[in-house]
Amino acid sequence: METADLIFRIVLIVVIFAISLVVAMYSTYAERKVAAFFQDRVGPNRAGPWGILQPLADGGKMFLKEEIIPTNATGFLFIVGPSLAILTACIGSAVIPWGSAIQIGGRTFDLQVTDINVGVLYIFGVVSLGVYGIMIGGWASNNKYSLLGAIRAASQNISYEISMGLSIIALLMLTGTLSLKEIAEQQHGFHWNVWRQPLGFILFLVCAFAETNRSPFDLPECETELVGGYHTEYSSMKLGFYLFAEYINMFISSAVMATLYWGGYNYPFMDDMAVWFSPNTAAIVGVVILFGKIFFSIFFFMWVRWTIPRFRYDQLMDLGWKILIPLAIANIVLTGVGSTLLTHFGY
Amino acid sequence: MESLSNKRKVLEVKPLTLLERAYLPVIVGGLATTMKHFFKKPVTISYPEEKREFSENFRGMHSLKRDENGKERCTACGLCALSCPAEAITMTAAERQKGEEHLYREEKYAAVYEINMLRCIFCGLCEEACPKEAIYLDGDIVPADYLRKDFIYGKDKLVEAPLNQ
Numbered sequence: 313m314e315t316a317d318l319i320f321r322i323v324l325i326v327v328i329f330a331i332s333l334v335v336a337m338y339s340t341y342a343e344r345k346v347a348a349f350f351q352d353r354v355g356p357n358r359a360g361p362w363g364i365l366q367p368l369a370d371g372g373k374m375f376l377k378e379e380i381i382p383t384n385a386t387g388f389l390f391i392v393g394p395s396l397a398i399l400t401a402c403i404g405s406a407v408i409p410w411g412s413a414i415q416i417g418g419r420t421f422d423l424q425v426t427d428i429n430v431g432v433l434y435i436f437g438v439v440s441l442g443v444y445g446i447m448i449g450g451w452a453s454n455n456k457y458s459l460l461g462a463i464r465a466a467s468q469n470i471s472y473e474i475s476m477g478l479s480i481i482a483l484l485m486l487t488g489t490l491s492l493k494e495i496a497e498q499q500h501g502f503h504w505n506v507w508r509q510p511l512g513f514i515l516f517l518v519c520a521f522a523e524t525n526r527s528p529f530d531l532p533e534c535e536t537e538l539v540g541g542y543h544t545e546y547s548s549m550k551l552g553f554y555l556f557a558e559y560i561n562m563f564i565s566s567a568v569m570a571t572l573y574w575g576g577y578n579y580p581f582m583d584d585m586a587v588w589f590s591p592n593t594a595a596i597v598g599v600v601i602l603f604g605k606i607f608f609s610i611f612f613f614m615w616v617r618w619t620i621p622r623f624r625y626d627q628l629m630d631l632g633w634k635i636l637i638p639l640a641i642a643n644i645v646l647t648g649v650g651s652t653l654l655t656h657f658g659y
Numbered sequence: 660m661e662s663l664s665n666k667r668k669v670l671e672v673k674p675l676t677l678l679e680r681a682y683l684p685v686i687v688g689g690l691a692t693t694m695k696h697f698f699k700k701p702v703t704i705s706y707p708e709e710k711r712e713f714s715e716n717f718r719g720m721h722s723l724k725r726d727e728n729g730k731e732r733c734t735a736c737g738l739c740a741l742s743c744p745a746e747a748i749t750m751t752a753a754e755r756q757k758g759e760e761h762l763y764r765e766e767k768y769a770a771v772y773e774i775n776m777l778r779c780i781f782c783g784l785c786e787e788a789c790p791k792e793a794i795y796l797d798g799d800i801v802p803a804d805y806l807r808k809d810f811i812y813g814k815d816k817l818v819e820a821p822l823n824q
Contacts, residue, residue, distance in 0.1 A: 350693045354703045514683070619693045620686055631682075 320421045328405050328425065335366040336559035343559075343614050350618040374552035374584075382545050386452040392551035393449025394546065400442040401560035407431040409493045409568045411577045411599035414592050420572060423577075423599065424493055431492035432480060435568055436473070439523055442561065443469040446525075446532060449554065450542035461541030464625065465532035468522055471632040472529075476519035478640035479512045482647040483572060492568075496576035500582070504575035511643045513573045515636055522632070524561045527617035534622055566609035570602060577602040706818035718781045720798030720810075721774055722819050726764055735769035739785035739794055747778035765791075767776035772817060774805060776801045776810040 341356065341364070348355030356363035381390055411423035418543040428434060443466055450462020486508055487495050498504055506513045533541030540546075543554045570576055577598035586594040623631065678684050704711050713719075724732050735752035753770035755763050762768075779801075786795050804810055 346697075348701070349697050352696055352699050352702050354701045354705070357705075411744045615690060615693065616686075 316419060317421070317546065320416075321425065324423070324500050325406075325425055328410070329402065330459045332402065332405055332560055332563055335563045335606075336556055337371070339559040339562060339610060340370065340555070342610070343617075344573070346611065346614045347618050371552070374549050377546040377548040379550070380545075381421045382454065384454040385545060388452065389448050389452035390545075393445055393452055394550040394557070395445075396448060397442065397445025397557040398553045398560070400438050400445060401557040401564065404435060404438045404561075404564040405567065407434050407492050408564070408571055409496045409576060410602060412497075412595045414595045415435050422493070423595070426574060427491060429489070429491045432484070432490045432495075432572075435564075436480075438476065439561075439565075440469065440473055442523075442557070445554075445557065446542045449546065453542075453545035455545050457540070457544045458539045458542050461532045461538045461544070464538075465525060465542060465651075468525075468529060468531060468628060468632075470532070471629060472519045472522035472568070472636070475515060475632060475636035475640045476523065478637065478644060479515035479519065480572070482512045482640070482643045483509050485644070486651060494569055496578065499575040499578050501578060502580040504573065504578070505572040506575075509573065509643075509647070511639065512647075513569075515640050515643065516573065518636060520565045520629075521613070521616065522628075524565055524613075525558060526562065526613055528619075528623050530621050531625055531628060562610055562613050563606065565601075566606045566613070569609055569645060570605040574605050695792040708806045712797065718783045718796035720801050721770065721779075721785070721794055721796050721817055722798050723769075723772065723814065723817045724793050724795060725819050728761070728764075730760075731768060732761060732764055732791045732792055734763075734765040734767050736767075736790065736794075738777040738790065739796065742784045742788035743779075744782060744784065744807075745778045745780045747775045749773050749782075769814070772814050774812050776812055776816065777807060801807075 344392070345355040345363070347353075356366040358370045359365040381387055406425045407428055408493060409422070409424040409427070413420045413422050415421075445466040447462045450458040450460075452463070453459070483505060484490065486505070487498055489495060489498075495505075520526075525532050531541075532538075533543065538544070543551055546623070577595075579598060579601045582594055582598060585597060682720075726732050735750050737750065737752075740746075740748040740750060749771075750769045751771040751772070752767055755766050755768055781796060783796055
C-alpha cells in the first residue's frame with residue numbers, strides 16, 4: 313500500500329468515525345424533536361437556537377453525573393458491557409462504501425475504508441457481537457430486571473438474525489457477491505435492489521428494527537415492565553454509551569439498508585452528472601444522496617417508534633419464528649425460481 | 660339479567676381479519692395518522708415568554724389596593740384573615756399618626772400584612788370578606804422560589820404601586 317493511499321485511509325477512518333459519532337449525537341436531538349412534532353409539541357428549544365446545542369448539554373450532563381458501580385455487581389464485566397456495545401457499534405461502518413471512487417491529483421481513491429469480499433458477513437458478525445455488550449452488562453449488574461432485559465435482548469436477536477440472514481440470502485442469489493462495494497456498483501443508476509427484492513426488503517427492515525432494539529421491538533428496555541431493562545443499574549457515561557450505541561447502530565443499519573437495497577450512493581442520471589460536471593462532482597453528489605437516504609431511514613425508525621406500541625413478548629416470538637422465517641424461505645424459493653425462469657427465457 | 664337502565668351494550672370480540680393480522684396495512688395507516696400530526700401547529704405555549712390568556716375571573720396573586728388619592732384602603736380589620744380557610748393571612752394593626760393622612764385612608768392601618776403563598780388556596784374568600792374593597796386576587800401566577808420563607812409575601816410585594824406623582 314502506498315503512502316498516499318495509507319494517509320487517505322487514515323483520514324477516511326477518522327472522518328467516518330467522527331461522522332458516525334456526530335450523527336448519533338444529533339440523532340438523540342432529532343429523536344426528541346421528531347417525537348415532539350409527532351405529538352404536536354415543540355421539543356427541546358432552550359439550548360442554543362432551536363435547541364441545537366442540546367446534545368452537548370446532554371453529553372456534559374452524562375459526564376458530570378456520579379459514577380455508580382453497585383456493590384454486588386461484577387466490577388470488570390460491568391465496565392466491559394458498555395465498552396463492548398459502543399465498540400461493536402462503531403466498527404460496523406468499516407466496510408460500507410460511502411461513494412464511488414474519487415480522483416485527487418491523478419490518483420483514484422475509494423470512499424470505503426476496506427473492501428473485504430465478505431462485507432455482508434462482516435456486518436452480520438459485528439451486529440451479532442453487539443448483543444454481547446447488552447448480555448454482559450445485564451448479567452454483571454446482578455439485578456433481576458437487568459438480567460431479564462439482557463435475556464430478552466439475546467433471544468430476540470437470535471430469533472431475528474435468522475430471518476435477517478434468510479432475507480439477505482435471496483438478495484445474494486441475485487447479486488452473486490458478498491462484497492458491499494460490488495453490490496453497490498451493481499445498482500448503478502436506478503437499478504436498485506429494492507425493485508427486485510421488495511419482500512426481502514420488508515423482511516430486512518423488520519429484522520433491522522429488532523436487531524437495533526428499536527420500538528416496536530424494544531422489549532429489552534421496556535420501562536413499564538423492566539424499569540430500565542439491561543441498563544437499569546447504569547449511570548453516568550456508561551449509560552451514555554449504551555444509549556449512544558443504539559443510535560450508532562441505527563445509523564449503521566440505515567447505511568447497510570441503503571447500500572443493500574436502496575442503491576447506496578447511486579442515483580438516476582449519475583452518468584449524465586459525470587459528463588455535465590466532473591466525475592468528482594458526481595461522486596460527491598452520490599455521497600450526499602447516500603446520506604440523504606440514511607437520514608430518511610433514521611427518520612423512518614423514529615417515525616415508527618412514535619407511531620406503534622410495543623409488541624408483547626409472545627407476539628414478538630410468534631412474528632419472528634412463525635411469520636418472518638417462513639416468508640423469508642418463500643422469498644428465497646420465489647427468487648430462485650424467478651431468476652432461473654428469467655434466465656431461461658433469455659432476459 | 661334484564662338491564663334496568665337500558666344502557667347495556669354487548670361487546671363482541673371479533674377475531675382479527677387477515678389484513679389486521681398482517682400488521683403492515685394497519686401500521687401504514689398509523690404512520691399516516693402520525694404524519695398528519697407532524698405538520699400540525701404545536702399547541703405548546705412557551706411559558707415565560709408567552710402567556711396563556713386567563714379568564715376574566717382568574718384568581719392570581721393578591722394585591723392590596725389604594726384609593727383614588729393613593730391612600731392604602733386596608734384598615735386591618737382582620738376579616739380577611741378570619742375568612743381565610745387556609746389561614747394564610749396574618750396582620751398587625753397600627754394607629755395612623757399625624758402627618759400620615761396621605762398614606763392611609765382610615766385611622767387604623769396594617770403595619771404588617773403577610774400572606775403565605777404556600778398556604779393560600781386562591782379561593783377568593785378574602786376579597787369577598789373585605790368591607791373596604793382593599794384586597795383583590797387580580798395578579799399573575801405566583802412565581803416559583805427556592806426557600807419556603809420567600810413565599811411569605813409582605814406589604815412590599817402585595818401593596819399596589821403608588822399612583823403617579
